[in-house]
């Protein structure tokens with residue numbers, strides 16, 4: 001690694017030794033940037049990379065709420081406004097027990113490059129809380145969200161910072177958050193949040209956008225390989241918002257999800273999750289209990305393998321981890337490589353550890369696509385929601401879907417072109433990092449040092 005890159009990485013490791021996920025993503029991105037840094041020695045002079053790995057600001061706040069039994073609880077909330085060089089800060093909120101600064105920072109860093117790849121004017125941010133919505137009543141979630149927004153509302157706005165959903169934050173939470181924002185500000189500023197309900201400014205297709213976008217990206221990879229989507233069998237992890245979108249779009253395109261994994265094990269449905277009955281059951285199942293997918297196997301008479309992941313199954317054509325970070329470690333990567341599968345398409349944010357990712361990229365028979373490109377359709381449609389809110393218009397589902405499709409084609413194209421420009425062949429991982437980096441770097445260079 002070039003000396004400047006190595007020194008930036010070393011300093012991140014020293015400063016953030018207790019935030020391994022953040023160190024991991026920085027290492028992954030920087031390891032792709034060597035040829036760009038060699039070509040642009042001016043970046044070192046202004047310490048562009050040193051500035052890029054430091055959030056513009058990050059804050060922590062107390063969130064106090066009362067449960068249905070009258071017991072009060074104290075959680076922590078965070079917002080990390082990572083990089084605003086190309087647009088207002090933009091990125092989701094994650095409510096999950098294990099959330100801490102390192103998770104929020106890793107997600108904010110990834111978001112900066114992902115948002116740049118969409119081609120739209122949105123900077124990178126992320127936020128969340130160590131609050132776990134699982135098992136809480138609607139009233140408890142509402143009180144939590146109201147308290148969270150009371151702490152956050154001064155620091156966000158349609159032209160400042162626009163949160164959205166991520167794990168544990170869906171339409172219900174966004175509704176409560178927006179209600180509290182409106183109550184506190186006394187203005188109609190629905191562009192302050194995305195992923196809203198349709199009755200108050202949400203965009204058609206936003207709930208499906210990340211999964212649909214991932215499938216459109218997969219189609220571009222298949223086209224590149226002179227292959228087609230028809231009949232492809234897909235194994236995924238996660239059956240949340242993103243997994244469900246993949247299942248729906250796969251069915252529409254003539255492919256099918258035949259394996260899906262949850263925290264309790266994995267389901268094998270050789271017929272595929274393709275009927276409305278099955279897709280709706282998934283929605284109900286996750287609303288009731290996001291930790292168990294076995295009820296699907298019980299209901300539809302499929303095989304369920306408890307406590308295992310589906311990485312390594314042989315009768316699929318595509319793997320798409322769509323649950324959480326570091327879901328695929330070295331041991332799973334070896335099984336995936338041994339299965340002979342050709343397409344490894346990351347969907348969740350950073351679903352693969354760096355050693356596993358590098359191992360998979362080194363396999364000649366596997367094409368690896370990186371999450372920050374593949375899942376960018378979600379935030380991309382969030383930006384389209386912001387555009388609709390600004391013009392006070394509502395676009396049709398066809399219009400949004402069309403724009404999403406074009407966006408995903410373009411993300412694949414610019415990533416492949418960036419890799420080719422630096423002599424890296426069809427390396428979609430490096431290509432996405434370089435293409436995402438270039439726009440942010442140019443904007444930072446033009447705006448001066450701060």
Ligand SMILES: NC(=O)C1=CN([C@@H]2O[C@H](COP(=O)(O)OP(=O)(O)OC[C@H]3O[C@@H](n4cnc5c(N)ncnc54)[C@H](O)[C@@H]3O)[C@@H](O)[C@H]2O)C=CC1
Pocket residue numbers: 165166167168169210237238239240241242243261262263264286290291292322323324325347348349375376378379
């Ligand atoms: N919602 C969105 O629009 C976007 C989400 N993402 C990323 O996609 C991933 C999934 O997000 P969502 O579907 O929105 O979240 P979600 O909360 O709706 O669903 C997460 C899913 O992961 C499963 N899961 C949790 N722990 C697991 C474990 N240990 N093993 C296997 N499965 C497990 C849950 O059962 C659930 O099905 C996350 O990494 C998120 O950051 C990325 C871009 C946009």
Ligand SMILES: O=C(O)CCC(=O)C(=O)O
Pocket residue numbers: 090091092093111114162163164165166194349375376378379380382
């Ligand atoms: O829609 C958004 O603003 C953010 C989506 C998100 O959380 C992500 O891209 O990881």
